[in-house]
Amino acid sequence: MAAGSMNLVGRAGAGPREAAAWSRRQVLLTDLRSVRGRAYPRVRGLTREPSWLLFEILLPFLGTSAFVFVYRALEAPQEYVGFVVLGGALTAFWLNVIWMMANQLYWEKAQGNLELYFAAPMHFMSILFGMAVGGMAMSTTRAATVLVIAGTLYGVTFTVDQWLLLVGVFVLTLGALYGLGMVLASLFLVWGREAWHMGQLLTEPVYFVSGLNFPVARLGMLGALSVAFLPLATGLDAMRQLAFADAAFPAGTPPPLVEVAILVVMTVVSIVAARAMLIAMERRARRDGRLSVRWQ
Amino acid sequence: MSAVTPDARKASATAPTFDLARTRGNGLSDTIRTFIVSVRLGWQLEANWTDPFLFFIYSVAKPVSSALILVVMLEVIGGPAGRSFRPFVVVGSALWAFVISGVAGLAWAILEDRERYRVLKYVYVSPSDFLTVLVGRGVARIAVGLAGVVITLVVGVVALGVPFDVAVVDWPLLVASSLLGLGTIIALGLLMAGVCIQTRQESWSYPEAFAGALFLVTGAVFPLLVLPAPVQLVGLLTPLTWWIAGIREALFPGGPDSIGGSGSLFETLFGPGSPTGGEIVLALLATGAIATLAALAIFRLSDRRAKRAGLYDRTTGS
Numbered sequence: 001m002a003a004g005s006m007n008l009v010g011r012a013g014a015g016p017r018e019a020a021a022w023s024r025r026q027v028l029l030t031d032l033r034s035v036r037g038r039a040y041p042r043v044r045g046l047t048r049e050p051s052w053l054l055f056e057i058l059l060p061f062l063g064t065s066a067f068v069f070v071y072r073a074l075e076a077p078q079e080y081v082g083f084v085v086l087g088g089a090l091t092a093f094w095l096n097v098i099w100m101m102a103n104q105l106y107w108e109k110a111q112g113n114l115e116l117y118f119a120a121p122m123h124f125m126s127i128l129f130g131m132a133v134g135g136m137a138m139s140t141t142r143a144a145t146v147l148v149i150a151g152t153l154y155g156v157t158f159t160v161d162q163w164l165l166l167v168g169v170f171v172l173t174l175g176a177l178y179g180l181g182m183v184l185a186s187l188f189l190v191w192g193r194e195a196w197h198m199g200q201l202l203t204e205p206v207y208f209v210s211g212l213n214f215p216v217a218r219l220g221m222l223g224a225l226s227v228a229f230l231p232l233a234t235g236l237d238a239m240r241q242l243a244f245a246d247a248a249f250p251a252g253t254p255p256p257l258v259e260v261a262i263l264v265v266m267t268v269v270s271i272v273a274a275r276a277m278l279i280a281m282e283r284r285a286r287r288d289g290r291l292s293v294r295w296q
Numbered sequence: 297m298s299a300v301t302p303d304a305r306k307a308s309a310t311a312p313t314f315d316l317a318r319t320r321g322n323g324l325s326d327t328i329r330t331f332i333v334s335v336r337l338g339w340q341l342e343a344n345w346t347d348p349f350l351f352f353i354y355s356v357a358k359p360v361s362s363a364l365i366l367v368v369m370l371e372v373i374g375g376p377a378g379r380s381f382r383p384f385v386v387v388g389s390a391l392w393a394f395v396i397s398g399v400a401g402l403a404w405a406i407l408e409d410r411e412r413y414r415v416l417k418y419v420y421v422s423p424s425d426f427l428t429v430l431v432g433r434g435v436a437r438i439a440v441g442l443a444g445v446v447i448t449l450v451v452g453v454v455a456l457g458v459p460f461d462v463a464v465v466d467w468p469l470l471v472a473s474s475l476l477g478l479g480t481i482i483a484l485g486l487l488m489a490g491v492c493i494q495t496r497q498e499s500w501s502y503p504e505a506f507a508g509a510l511f512l513v514t515g516a517v518f519p520l521l522v523l524p525a526p527v528q529l530v531g532l533l534t535p536l537t538w539w540i541a542g543i544r545e546a547l548f549p550g551g552p553d554s555i556g557g558s559g560s561l562f563e564t565l566f567g568p569g570s571p572t573g574g575e576i577v578l579a580l581l582a583t584g585a586i587a588t589l590a591a592l593a594i595f596r597l598s599d600r601r602a603k604r605a606g607l608y609d610r611t612t613g614s
Contacts, residue, residue: 059501062508066517070366073518074373074381110412193345201354204361213365214372 022121031126038127042100042134046141056092056142057149064088064150067213079247080214082156083240087212089143089150090239093177094206094232096139101131101181103199105188114189115292124278128185132178159245165256166242172263173235179270180231186277189285192293210236217252227253231266234259330424334432338405342436352443359393359444360451366517367456379457383548386452388516390445391540395481395510397441400503401434402485403492407499410611417609426599427486434485438478449547459548466546469573473542473580480535480584487591490598496612515554516540520561528561535587538580545573 022030067084108114117127150156160166184202187195209226210216210233216223217237226233238259240247254262285291343351366385370378409416420426452458488503495502513523513531520528520537531537532555541555556562556570563569571579602608 054498054505056501059505059508062505062512066508066511067369069512069518069522070369070385071373073522074370074378076373080373197345197354201357204358204365208361208365208368214369218368218372 027123030122034120034122034126035130035133038130039134039137040130042131043137046138056138057145060088060091060095060142060146061150063091064146065154068150068154077248078155078157079244081154082151082158082244082247083215084213085147085150085154085156086240086243087207087236089147090173090232090236091207091212092139092143092146093136093174095203096135097177097181098184098199098202100135100138101128101178102184102188103196104131105185106192106196106199109188109192109292110294112292112294118282118291124282125182125275128182128274128278131185132181135181136174136178158243159247160243161245162242162256165260166239169235169238169242169256169260169263172260172267173231173239176231176235176263176266176270179267179274182274183270183277186274186281189278189281190288190290206230206232209233212236215240215253220252223252227259228262229266231263231270234262234266238263326423327425327428330428331432334424334429335435338401338433338436339439341408341433342440355440356444356447356451359390359448362393363389363448363452363456365389381552382452382456383458383460384544384552384554385517386449386456386458387544387547388540388554390448390452391543392507392511392516393448394438394441394445395484395536396504396507397437397444398434398478398481399485399488399507401437401441402430402482403488403503404437404500405430405433406489406492410608414611420608427595430486430489431482434482434489438481464549466549466573469542469577470546472577473539473546476577476580476584477536477539477543480539480580480587483584483588483591484536486595487587490591490595493598493602493607499612510534510536513537514540519552519554519557521557521559525561525564531555532561532565532579533583535580535583538576538583541571542573542576542580545576 064084064087067088068081071080071084105114108117117124151158184195184199187198207213209219209222210230211219211223211226212232215237216226216233219226223233227237228234237253238256241253241256241259253259282291345351346354363386366389367382370381370385374381406416409419419429449458449460453460484506485503488506492499492502511517513520513527514534514537515531516536520531523531537555541553544551544554553570556568558568562571
């Protein structure tokens, strides 16, 4: 293993300049190892840190339950309870994107890890990608648990005609969400508390404009803008249309296939934007000496 | 033993002696000064990351959005008929943002100082009273929460058509409920601070989880009667239920009620109808006093254990 590592970085018998001239294979392998290394603690943490069961499931479940009871108090049709349960499950991903993708770099900076990431010989995108892979694993477990518990407890019936499309929408939504998370994460290279507070701001207001607990079409133009620009709104609306195929759905949002196309564009744009933002922010952070500034 | 030289004896005679009385401080004036400094520090930590205008938007965006989510839900299901329920959800969601600020304020002060700035141990051993420092730090976040409540209510009245008439406000009930409720929220914050002193992973989520659990049982955005009877009982024993009911009744007398109603546990226990203003204040006083005493006891126990186990000196990386 040690010999393999030595071979991988190509130091044997070479001077510093030759050692730094990596082949594409070496770069790719190192980046893949970085992805695996950053995803590892999140995936292993699922079994090693059981306290998440209480708080990562309980929190979305309690929030979801409150809105279920609001609909029950209003004697709303049962499919609205289903909307709330599906929205509640998706909040696990949004919270993960905000707190464990975007804000994660704030914690890393505070703990002194951020400068180590930049000193290490790998592309920073691979760190973010590893965080995203680990985050998806964590959040999928959490969302599925909330979906099963709340769905069973509140008697939600899903009517799915197009399973494949539903799975495709789900995967694309995750891609677009975590791409957005990478864009937001780049802000933390330069800013500290400002960006942290921005993360705080991206919960309830985003829930509102995404139509987390009601059909987003009811927001009119605001809802249309959300579907066009916010992956949470687009993915949620498409999944609702597909998971409650026979529901009396308020018209006004595009059909699922159009929303799939929007999600594809969002995913590509956000990943490209993340790469550009990372380069720009890293340059600015190096210039202003902010990569290692803590507590500000 | 070596002999003491005349120079050393002279130096000893002129050196200032340690005055034990100074360790006792100046009583109330020291406490007030500590409190003011803590409030100022808390406010700086909360607000000096941006300019006042952005901070204002940041402070009100969350509670206003929470209220808007509920208003749209009402509109989707109830249409125009559901508008009579708007004051109920606007007041409930506005007050709940305040609860989260209060409960999280004190607990996050502990976590920020321990995990982020790593100064908790220094604050603790400083001559200031730790409890006073903690409450002072929490007050800043409570002030931000209070601004959020007021703005949400104003938005509710101005933009969402909540019918508000200042002439019918029950001011004595409003003042009594507000003061008792504020004390209760600070007590609950203290309780969470006591818990967070002891805990490591996920501690940042505890206040929100606690508030989320209370949100379900206090009738903040839906009447208690839709809940199962045992859960309603938990709600009736929670001071925040009475606080929200008191503020609601004071601002919108005779409006939809969160506690009573046909088929509710309150009706089963106390007969038909809703609690009067006086009953609400009495219930808030009783449940709030119990919660405050319990919170103080738990905080003291936690403090004692933390000192014994060296928890103030620990950074957990959470």
